[in-house]
Amino acid sequence: MHGRMMFQPLLISDLLEHAAQYHADTPIYSKNTNGQMYETHWKNIADNAKRGAKAFEALKLGHGDCVATLAWNNHRHLEAWYAISGSGLICHTINPRLFPEQLIFIINDAKDKAILFDKTFLPLINAIKAHIPLVKSFICLDAPDAEIVKALPEVLFYDDLIAAQSAEYTWPEFDENTASSLCYTSGTTGNPKGALYSHRSTVLHSLVASLPDSMNLSAKDIILPVVPMFHVHAWGTPYSAALVGCTVVLPGPGLDGDSLVKLIDDYKVTIALGVPTIWQSLLVAAKQSGTKLESLTRNVIGGSACPPSMLATFRDVYQCETIHAWGMTEASPLGTVNQPKAKHLLLPIEQQHKLRLSQGRPPFGVKLRLVDEENGTNEVAYDGETHGNVQLKGHWIIERYFGKDQSSLTSDGWFDTGDIASLDQDGYLHISDRAKDLIKSGGEWISSVELENIAMGHPEVAMAAAIAATHPKWDERPVLIAVKTPESTLTEEALIQYYNDKIAKWQIPDRVIFVDAIPLSGTGKMLKRKLREDFGDVLLNSAEAI
Numbered sequence: 071m072h073g074r075m076m077f078q079p080l081l082i083s084d085l086l087e088h089a090a091q092y093h094a095d096t097p098i099y100s101k102n103t104n105g106q107m108y109e110t111h112w113k114n115i116a117d118n119a120k121r122g123a124k125a126f127e128a129l130k131l132g133h134g135d136c137v138a139t140l141a142w143n144n145h146r147h148l149e150a151w152y153a154i155s156g157s158g159l160i161c162h163t164i165n166p167r168l169f170p171e172q173l174i175f176i177i178n179d180a181k182d183k184a185i186l187f188d189k190t191f192l193p194l195i196n197a198i199k200a201h202i203p204l205v206k207s208f209i210c211l212d213a214p215d216a217e218i219v220k221a222l223p224e225v226l227f228y229d230d231l232i233a234a235q236s237a238e239y240t241w242p243e244f245d246e247n248t249a250s251s252l253c254y255t256s257g258t259t260g261n262p263k264g265a266l267y268s269h270r271s272t273v274l275h276s277l278v279a280s281l282p283d284s285m286n287l288s289a290k291d292i293i294l295p296v297v298p299m300f301h302v303h304a305w306g307t308p309y310s311a312a313l314v315g316c317t318v319v320l321p322g323p324g325l326d327g328d329s330l331v332k333l334i335d336d337y338k339v340t341i342a343l344g345v346p347t348i349w350q351s352l353l354v355a356a357k358q359s360g361t362k363l364e365s366l367t368r369n370v371i372g373g374s375a376c377p378p379s380m381l382a383t384f385r386d387v388y389q390c391e392t393i394h395a396w397g398m399t400e401a402s403p404l405g406t407v408n409q410p411k412a413k414h415l416l417l418p419i420e421q422q423h424k425l426r427l428s429q430g431r432p433p434f435g436v437k438l439r440l441v442d443e444e445n446g447t448n449e450v451a452y453d454g455e456t457h458g459n460v461q462l463k464g465h466w467i468i469e470r471y472f473g474k475d476q477s478s479l480t481s482d483g484w485f486d487t488g489d490i491a492s493l494d495q496d497g498y499l500h501i502s503d504r505a506k507d508l509i510k511s512g513g514e515w516i517s518s519v520e521l522e523n524i525a526m527g528h529p530e531v532a533m534a535a536a537i538a539a540t541h542p543k544w545d546e547r548p549v550l551i552a553v554k555t556p557e558s559t560l561t562e563e564a565l566i567q568y569y570n571d572k573i574a575k576w577q578i579p580d581r582v583i584f585v586d587a588i589p590l591s592g593t594g595k596m597l598k599r600k601l602r603e604d605f606g607d608v609l610l611n612s613a614e615a616i
């Protein structure tokens with residue numbers, strides 16, 4: 071055959087090289103661990119990433135070694151990321167909110183050879199240091215200071231390491247299937263499991279995540295990834311941002327509502343991404359400050375179901391389009407994104423609004439199927455109503471966990487997500503629950519997400535989690551654990567009443583328990599396992615149980 075196209079491996083370093091060459095002066099704003107803002111641009115990020123790559127070589131880190139990061143979203147972290155993956159090392163982003171035992175487990179499991187960390191995590195490093203013998207270099211991502219040296223005498227400073235190198239460096243070229251980074255699931259059951267991404271899977275994911283029907287990113291955007299870089303790579307945004315060459319605002323450690331509102335307004339952020347709990351506190355702060363968040367044209371909400379009331383507030387009060395997305399660590403994370411089709415724009419406005427509530431449809435590169443619970447390979451009807459287990463296939467979906475010999479796929483090659491959903495003919499997915507969070511009352515399913523969404527629609531409810539409580543007659547019955555807004559006088563009876571006419575009577579929670587705070591997981595999700603431990607027995611011995 072005569073004639074062919076060039077072949078170039080899909081490598082992460084190319085994303086950065088593209089940004090450095092064609093978007094050199096596009097700014098990157100970063101909040102340092104000390105709270106101060108720092109301004110740089112893509113060219114500097116790329117030059118420092120090259121210096122970093124040379125510094126890692128000098129530390130005798132070699133192709134395929136894992137290098138961990140324990141850091142907030144900041145510019146040094148971004149540079150180091152590209153330095154690690156770009157040079158053929160594996161970037162293991164660690165969630166600092168894991169328990170110390172879990173941190174020790176994953177660092178040893180990954181055989182990390184070096185750890186880059188922000189000053190915030192110095193006590194954590196010192197607490198686990200004796201248990202992670204394979205880690206030879208501890209590199210601090212903050213400006214050198216005596217206090218750090220005193221606490222950790224063997225510390226190296228990233229700034230010193232890169233200052234000792236020139237930016238004369240050519241990124242190595244290697245097979246695009248080479249591992250680039252490693253991310254562990256938060257391990258709500260058992261030990262965390264690692265998802266090992268490749269250069270190819272990451273670049274393809276970045277391309278598709280940037281499309282108009284995904285996050286709709288362009289060089290005109292100013293993006294604020296509130297979702298941490300240790301939470302599935304901030305949903306891939308540092309890669310997509312380089313690919314489109316947009317401005318990035320990195321929020322550092324300040325993830326409270328007030329700090330985020332200020333960043334959005336000060337830097338004219340056009341798009342921001344985060345889990346619902348983050349947006350909840352941002353909305354409170356925005357209301358208090360009176361800002362209209364004028365620059366923010368859209369936000370991406372995922373990680374947990376976006377409550378309808380939150381989506382409506384962004385739309386009606388802030389003229390901000392919420393893009394609801396669903397994904398998971400094992401899917402890099404993008405599985406589906408909610409963007410309408412042309413035909414939907416002709417629908418009455420209420421129907422359009424309703425459509426935007428679902429988790430959306432798969433982009434090119436992801437295939438979805440729903441199978442029934444009994445027979446893991448029988449597909450259910452795609453009628454938007456029938457529920458089934460969500461399974462995935464695609465270019466950036468896991469095949470097996472890190473360090474495992476065995477495939478994690480079904481016998482016919484699909485990855486089971488553990489989520490339960492319905493799917494319609496257009497591919498819109500409606501997640502009803504995680505399989506383990508579903509409430510099974512007398513053999514019938516009740517979606518905890520639906521109960522939470524209704525509760526969140528009450529103006530005096532700040533946060534709500536519905537859990538299955540053990541019931542002697544019905545096996546399980548729903549109980550709602552809720553946090554009231556500060557001045558609320560809401561009672562249990564009134565909130566139960568609020569469910570009337572919104573769902574079938576038998577689905578209404580038996581009890582509402584008000585608490586001061588709902589425990590959150592390392593990635594900002596409600597820890598329902600903990601709530602089940604604390605409140606799973608409340609219906610035993612109570613009058614309702616008889």
Ligand code: ADP
Pocket residue numbers: 255256257258371372373374375376394395396397398399400403429487488489501503504593595
């Ligand atoms: P974990 O929470 O276990 O650390 P992930 O961050 O990978 O790991 O979470 C993936 C899970 O989060 C999905 O399987 C799903 O249950 C839930 N999830 C993610 N996005 C959404 C969404 N938009 N709506 C409902 N659930 C979601």
